[in-house]
Amino acid sequence: MILAAVDAGGTRTRASIVQDSLECRGTGLAGRGNPVSGGPEAAFGEIALAIGRAAAAAAVPLTEIDAVTLASAGGNVFDGGFLDDAMTAIGIRAPLTRKGDLVALFCSGTHETAGYGLVAGTGATAVRIVDSTEEQTIDGLGWLLGDHGSGFWIGHQVARVVASALDGRISTSMVAPALAVLGIEPDLALKAGRPMANHELVRAVYSRSPLALAALASVAFLDDGDEVSSGIVDEAARGLAQSVIDVHADDVTGPLVVGGGVMTGQPRLRAGVVAALESAGLRLRVIEATDGLVGASVLGLRDAGFTVDAAAFETLRSTIAKQLARTTTL
Amino acid sequence: MILAAVDAGGTRTRASIVQDSLECRGTGLAGRGNPVSGGPEAAFGEIALAIGRAAAAAAVPLTEIDAVTLASAGGNVFDGGFLDDAMTAIGIRAPLTRKGDLVALFCSGTHETAGYGLVAGTGATAVRIVDSTEEQTIDGLGWLLGDHGSGFWIGHQVARVVASALDGRISTSMVAPALAVLGIEPDLALKAGRPMANHELVRAVYSRSPLALAALASVAFLDDGDEVSSGIVDEAARGLAQSVIDVHADDVTGPLVVGGGVMTGQPRLRAGVVAALESAGLRLRVIEATDGLVGASVLGLRDAGFTVDAAAFETLRSTIAKQLARTTTL
Numbered sequence: 001m002i003l004a005a006v007d008a009g010g011t012r013t014r015a016s017i018v019q020d021s022l023e024c025r026g027t028g029l030a031g032r033g034n035p036v037s038g039g040p041e042a043a044f045g046e047i048a049l050a051i052g053r054a055a056a057a058a059a060v061p062l063t064e065i066d067a068v069t070l071a072s073a074g075g076n077v078f079d080g081g082f083l084d085d086a087m088t089a090i091g092i093r094a095p096l097t098r099k100g101d102l103v104a105l106f107c108s109g110t111h112e113t114a115g116y117g118l119v120a121g122t123g124a125t126a127v128r129i130v131d132s133t134e135e136q137t138i139d140g141l142g143w144l145l146g147d148h149g150s151g152f153w154i155g156h157q158v159a160r161v162v163a164s165a166l167d168g169r170i171s172t173s174m175v176a177p178a179l180a181v182l183g184i185e186p187d188l189a190l191k192a193g194r195p196m197a198n199h200e201l202v203r204a205v206y207s208r209s210p211l212a213l214a215a216l217a218s219v220a221f222l223d224d225g226d227e228v229s230s231g232i233v234d235e236a237a238r239g240l241a242q243s244v245i246d247v248h249a250d251d252v253t254g255p256l257v258v259g260g261g262v263m264t265g266q267p268r269l270r271a272g273v274v275a276a277l278e279s280a281g282l283r284l285r286v287i288e289a290t291d292g293l294v295g296a297s298v299l300g301l302r303d304a305g306f307t308v309d310a311a312a313f314e315t316l317r318s319t320i321a322k323q324l325a326r327t328t329t330l
Numbered sequence: 331m332i333l334a335a336v337d338a339g340g341t342r343t344r345a346s347i348v349q350d351s352l353e354c355r356g357t358g359l360a361g362r363g364n365p366v367s368g369g370p371e372a373a374f375g376e377i378a379l380a381i382g383r384a385a386a387a388a389a390v391p392l393t394e395i396d397a398v399t400l401a402s403a404g405g406n407v408f409d410g411g412f413l414d415d416a417m418t419a420i421g422i423r424a425p426l427t428r429k430g431d432l433v434a435l436f437c438s439g440t441h442e443t444a445g446y447g448l449v450a451g452t453g454a455t456a457v458r459i460v461d462s463t464e465e466q467t468i469d470g471l472g473w474l475l476g477d478h479g480s481g482f483w484i485g486h487q488v489a490r491v492v493a494s495a496l497d498g499r500i501s502t503s504m505v506a507p508a509l510a511v512l513g514i515e516p517d518l519a520l521k522a523g524r525p526m527a528n529h530e531l532v533r534a535v536y537s538r539s540p541l542a543l544a545a546l547a548s549v550a551f552l553d554d555g556d557e558v559s560s561g562i563v564d565e566a567a568r569g570l571a572q573s574v575i576d577v578h579a580d581d582v583t584g585p586l587v588v589g590g591g592v593m594t595g596q597p598r599l600r601a602g603v604v605a606a607l608e609s610a611g612l613r614l615r616v617i618e619a620t621d622g623l624v625g626a627s628v629l630g631l632r633d634a635g636f637t638v639d640a641a642a643f644e645t646l647r648s649t650i651a652k653q654l655a656r657t658t659t660l
Contacts, residue, residue: 134522134523135523136523137522137523137524138497138499139497141490141493141528141532142532142535142536144486144489144490144535144536144540144543145489145490145493145531145532145535146490146493146494156474159474159475160474160475160476163471163475163476164476167468167469167576169468169576192464192467193464193465193466193467194467198471201475202471202472202475205472205474205475206472206474210474210540213474246497246498246499
């Protein structure tokens with residue numbers, strides 16, 4: 001039995017070829033495999049590239065793949081028929097199973113089949129997992145309606161606070177680094193009662209996609225002695241913890257798997273979430289996962305009838321890590 | 331001496347023809363005269379239409395206009411040369427003077443030449459006025475960077491809270507009216523662990539311009555017994571009051587002129603702002619103004635060397651109101 005597992009993300013797509021020994025035989029990388037922004041054809045092109053590279057690394061012809069498991073955000077974006085036809089067109093005749101990105105992340109962190117997932121990247125979502133399936137989702141509502149504590153949310157707060165600070169309303173050490181990230185000269189000469197740098201900030205922010213504000217998130221973590229930025233980080237951690245609290249059920253005792261760029265990149269945010277959970281009386285085992293490739297492979301193996309226990313999980317995890325370390329093609 | 335004064339707004343443009351008696355002889359209305367979204371040509375078309383209608387009502391040929399005063403938001407959007415050429419093209423050879431929308435609003439509420447202006451429409455801005463000129467501007471930074479307490483800000487909070495409520499995280503009476511405003515069926519059947527109505531809310535919000543969220547602002551004022559919506563209104567009032575506090579100077583003792591759709595349409599918001607100012611020790615005379623046409627006329631007369639005292643202001647205000655009541659053309 002040969003499984004192709006894919007973690008199709010908004011920046012990168014990862015694929016693995018796993019055999020019934022539960023060992024990974026090859027991995028492949030490609031670009032954005034999420035169809036939300038670029039459309040299904042472009043996304044499928046990256047998915048096909050990642051699978052093709054993994055199959056080449058494993059020396060497995062595409063026609064010998066027995067099953068495909070595809071983990072991605074936004075369950076309904078790919079039309080089911082489109083994916084089946086596209087797979088057939090590249091020579092894969094195996095059945096395709098779709099999984100959510102959150103359950104794949106969870107299963108990348110643990111062999112257990114129940115617990116919690118929390119992602120804080122550009123967006124933020126919490127899930128409760130039971131029987132390797134999402135039982136409840138909290139937040140993940142996007143930048144306008146939710147994503148409390150996400151990279152966008154933090155970067156947006158940074159931008160608002162820096163605009164206020166340039167107008168002299170508050171004081172924060174974030175002004176200079178935020179302007180540097182945006183490539184704006186720190187020119188404080190007044191024009192129409194407002195510093196030039198603030199006019200430039202307005203121009204820069206409104207000429208880009210709002211989501212570009214996520215690039216300012218890192219500025220909030222530069223100076224933990226700055227009250228304003230620490231307040232933003234604390235509020236982000238509280239918001240993320242609240243999503244976990246709201247998705248928690250007393251009879252689900254598994255671990256909390258955390259992932260996403262700002263969560264894995266900023267230890268202060270993770271520590272703040274843990275502290276906020278503990279002060280709400282919630283002590284969870286916290287595990288970090290960097291992506292959903294191990295989880296997509298675990299889910300595909302379970303769907304094929306294999307038992308993935310702690311030992312099998314560790315074999316899979318370590319062989320995928322070893323193959324990824326060899327995979328230099330992007 | 332014949333003055334044409336124009337208040338060019340984002341929804342409507344108003345013009346007046348004022349004679350050296352300081353009486354208004356005619357007014358005219360037209361559509362959006364703000365060039366930010368539709369470009370300068372379309373905006374000037376509406377401005378020309380409003381002036382033409384006012385001149386016709388006053389039985390004054392365009393060639394006999396001695397001065398034009400144009401009040402609008404975003405001082406630098408019209409290129410100066412463009413406006414002069416466009417005025418010449420419609421037969422107006424008089425010099426043109428530009429004014430900001432905030433100082434025009436202030437001068438629509440009082441004959442005094444110093445004090446404060448606060449607008450809360452889709453956006454929110456506070457100004458300090460000295461010598462009939464903006465001395466300092468606070469906020470007015472747009473929906474991503476500021477506009478704390480504005481119609482957008484309130485509507486955005488309503489949308490976020492309603493999304494949370496649909497996921498069962500909080501309870502508020504705003505859910506049904508907010509869904510009604512957006513034309514969404516209150517379908518609570520679950521799909522992927524989330525009510526259909528929340529999926530529809532996500533779809534509706536992200537398929538429109540973010541600024542369309544301002545349409546939800548009125549929902550926050552429907553039920554003052556609802557803690558969640560009252561919290562949003564209170565926080566909006568505090569944000570607006572803070573902008574006034576930050577622009578206040580002890581030696582400027584004039585009144586606070588308030589305007590904008592959500593401010594003039596929702597008495598609870600105005601009362602909240604006054605209460606928040608008073609608890610910060612700031613007692614200001616508060617005057618409401620619905621638009622900037624009286625102010626544009628006052629500013630044009632002052633620039634032409636006329637004194638506009640309390641009596642002259644009252645003549646101008648009442649004759650403009652009388653002419654506007656006769657002006658049915660939109």
